[in-house]
Amino acid sequence: MRALTTLSLALLSLSTFAVGCADEALEDRTARDDADLLSEQADAKADGYSACGDTCGQALCGVSWTPGKAYGSPSCYGDDSDAATRLAFSMSGSESASFDTRNVPYQPVFRLDRVYMYGLDIWNFATRSGFELLFRDITKGAFALNGAHNKGIAFSVYTKTFTGPGEYTAEVGITMSSERTAFNAPATVGNKYYTTDGCKLKVEANPAPQGGFRGTFDCANVPNKERTRAIRLSGEFLIPATAVDQTMIVAKPLQ
Secondary structure (H helix, E strand, O other): EHHHHOOOOOOOOOOOOOOOOOOOHHHHHOOHHHHHHHHHHHHOOOOOOOOOOOOOOOHEEEEOOOOOOOOOOEEEEOOOHHOOEEEEEEEEEEEEEEEEEEHHHOOOOOEEEEEEEEEEEEEEOOOOOOEOOOEEEEEEEEOOOOOOOOEEEEEEEEEEOOOEEEEEEEEEEEEEEEEEOOOOOOEEEOOOEEEEEEEEEEEOOOOOOOOOOOEEEEEEEEEEEEOEEEEEEEEEEEEOHOOOOOOEEOOOOOO
């Protein structure tokens, strides 16, 4: 499971960007460096290491969660169900957009250009766990802080105290676009929306044999900073146990 002390991974060593303290604004969390997420994906399925120990390999190691508990437990599953990971959302109001992973072939890649990133991060803290659903549409990603990039919609739905299946009030940060034409050049950032408590998040246990979580989120009135615009973001998700605490990175279909 994700821990703040392990975000700076040695796999790429290409960025000094860090998430920061546990309770900083979610709009900063959505700006997490692309290289961090790429590193997390590679580390999560690395050969030779399994959170389940010698019982099963990492590909079959997932997370089970007893309702009411502050932390989940590594557990072995019969199949690697990552391909069944689903995230779908629609956006209305001042902005309009929609996405559904079922319309995108599951073709995992290890790169930052022409990809979708989506998944579920579980954040481990001293006395609690955080639950973060995330999505990114990336045409050109950056391997370093302030690197050139071209990105579409990015959002993160987050509740900072997760105790397993249940209903939660969540925060959300949304950025509609971001582009930087050269290293250290000024970035052109599209509209940003943020609310600390405007989302209803419902998390259910996904049944065997996949396990994991499924559920819905509904963020009814997410304003921009100036409160002159607002959007509604709603959607659903299915995260099999073997995909919990991972970021799926799949190729965008050619237009």
